[in-house]
Amino acid sequence: MRNGRARRARRKLVALLDLPEEIDLATPRMTMVGKSDLLLENLNDIIAVTENRIRIGTALGVVSIEGESLSMAELSKERAFVSGKISGWRYEDGV
Amino acid sequence: MWNLADGYVIIQISEGQADRFLNRMRAESFALWDVCRTGGAIQCRIRARDFRRLRPIRRACRCRVRIVARTGLPFFITRLQTRMALWIGCALALACFCLLTTRIWVIPITGCETLPEQVVARALREQGIYPGASKRGLVLYRVAELARLYDDRIAMIELDLDGIVCLVDVEEAKPIGQTIDRSVPTDVLAAKGGVISRIEPFNGAANVAVGQAVSAGDVLIRGDITAEDATEPLLVHAYGNVFALVNYFAEAAVSGTYEALAPSGRTEPYKRITVAGIPMFETRPSFEHYVLSGEATSGALGTLLPVRVTTGTLAEQTMQAMHRSEEACIEQAMVEAERRAYEKLPTDGAIVDKQTTFALRDGCVIGICCIVMEESIGYTKEIGN
Numbered sequence: 291m292r293n294g295r296a297r298r299a300r301r302k303l304v305a306l307l308d309l310p311e312e313i314d315l316a317t318p319r320m321t322m323v324g325k326s327d328l329l330l331e332n333l334n335d336i337i338a339v340t341e342n343r344i345r346i347g348t349a350l351g352v353v354s355i356e357g358e359s360l361s362m363a364e365l366s367k368e369r370a371f372v373s374g375k376i377s378g379w380r381y382e383d384g385v
Numbered sequence: 386m387w388n389l390a391d392g393y394v395i396i397q398i399s400e401g402q403a404d405r406f407l408n409r410m411r412a413e414s415f416a417l418w419d420v421c422r423t424g425g426a427i428q429c430r431i432r433a434r435d436f437r438r439l440r441p442i443r444r445a446c447r448c449r450v451r452i453v454a455r456t457g458l459p460f461f462i463t464r465l466q467t468r469m470a471l472w473i474g475c476a477l478a479l480a481c482f483c484l485l486t487t488r489i490w491v492i493p494i495t496g497c498e499t500l501p502e503q504v505v506a507r508a509l510r511e512q513g514i515y516p517g518a519s520k521r522g523l524v525l526y527r528v529a530e531l532a533r534l535y536d537d538r539i540a541m542i543e544l545d546l547d548g549i550v551c552l553v554d555v556e557e558a559k560p561i562g563q564t565i566d567r568s569v570p571t572d573v574l575a576a577k578g579g580v581i582s583r584i585e586p587f588n589g590a591a592n593v594a595v596g597q598a599v600s601a602g603d604v605l606i607r608g609d610i611t612a613e614d615a616t617e618p619l620l621v622h623a624y625g626n627v628f629a630l631v632n633y634f635a636e637a638a639v640s641g642t643y644e645a646l647a648p649s650g651r652t653e654p655y656k657r658i659t660v661a662g663i664p665m666f667e668t669r670p671s672f673e674h675y676v677l678s679g680e681a682t683s684g685a686l687g688t689l690l691p692v693r694v695t696t697g698t699l700a701e702q703t704m705q706a707m708h709r710s711e712e713a714c715i716e717q718a719m720v721e722a723e724r725r726a727y728e729k730l731p732t733d734g735a736i737v738d739k740q741t742t743f744a745l746r747d748g749c750v751i752g753i754c755c756i757v758m759e760e761s762i763g764y765t766k767e768i769g770n
Binding site: 335336337338339340341359360361362363364365366367 | 403404407408411412414416417418419420421422427429
């Protein structure tokens with residue numbers, strides 16, 4: 291409950307200051323370069339890693355990245371850099 | 386690159402909760418990369434020094450962690466540690482290197498024009514400087530001084546040690562100039578005609594005065610200073626400074642019509658390809674004389690690869706009759722006359738005056754230039770010869 295309030299307060303502050311939305315460190319931000327690289331920032335956890343699908347939990351729900359020969363070229367607390375033959379990505383469940 | 390220097394391991398996480406294992410690693414700020422699923426296990430790369438930190442996570446997630454490969458500099462060095470022969474070889478090579486750098490191996494000799502370099506090399510060898518000689522206890526200035534005495538043709542030797550190189554700079558002895566025999570009676574004669582501007586007889590008597598015009602061969606300073614009432618002639622070695630104003634004339638004729646290269650109107654495309662500055666292809670022009678115009682170099686290709694493609698147009702040039710105005714003729718004639726006059730000037734004098742004019746003759750413009758120069762015109766000549 292307290293986390294939810296804090297998040298909302300952060301969002302309001304970000305909106306008030308006209309800052310990018312993802313700066314609150316909760317809203318996921320996805321950057322895709324061509325069809326082979328996808329950078330996902332502000333992730334929560336890794337749910338599943340397979341060769342054809344990578345499921346990553348975010349504040350807005352589970353992001354499912356699909357494709358072939360998928361791997362995470364870089365994985366850290368804040369970001370996951372997915373590479374491979376990406377066919378698409380979607381939110382499995384919205385907030 | 387940095388990971389290679391630091392050393393990393395490729396690990397395989399199987400059984401238990403492999404995905405949870407990854408999240409725990411993220412939470413513990415592990416550096417993870419190349420995470421992928423291979424068969425039933427997750428494979429990833431971590432820094433070698435982080436491997437020991439995996440133990441509590443492994444226990445918590447009940448996973449099995451297996452090292453697939455070890456890569457990087459620390460592992461490479463560890464593997465080499467058992468190869469004693471290699472380390473002994475490295476130590477010997479280092480010792481050889483240290484030993485060899487205490488000696489002189491290269492002796493480049495510069496400054497020898499007439500003197501053979503072998504003479505200098507022999508002189509240095511006698512003083513203990515040769516390829517392989519030790520640098521210890523070498524006093525360069527003393528060696529240079531002693532080597533200089535080896536041959537009279539060596540005026541000075543400069544030695545400089547730069548690592549294993551001993552730089553040798555030689556200054557050769559210059560032959561002493563011809564001595565003047567002051568006992569021989571001489572006159573000072575004029576080498577060329579002019580008007581005397583200054584005369585300073587150091588020995589003998591002045592035969593001309595300032596402002597007097599002289600011709601080549603005239604006696605300027607007399608060596609015969611016999612008095613009118615003397616019974617014996619008195620001849621001396623006359624010498625001194627004699628300066629005169631000498632005129633240098635030059636003419637140049639320029640006509641209104643002349644032949645010069647001009648565009649004929651024919652053109653052809655031009656292309657040149659260079660790779661890293663080395664020409665690979667160039668259009669061979671079919672014209673004898675041409676001018677390249679509209680030259681353009683492709684920029685996009687040059688930024689990615691060291692390839693430069695230059696295109697342009699070759700315009701043919703042929704000899705054609707050209708006309709120029711009278712003003713242009715006058716200017717051309719005067720410039721050409723001045724150039725010719727300057728070509729006649731000696732190097733050891735001072736320009737006093739310069740006049741340039743023109744005249745029209747037979748349809749041509751004649752440029753005339755006169756330069757007045759003050760210069761030494763005297764030379765000594767033995768009396769009676």
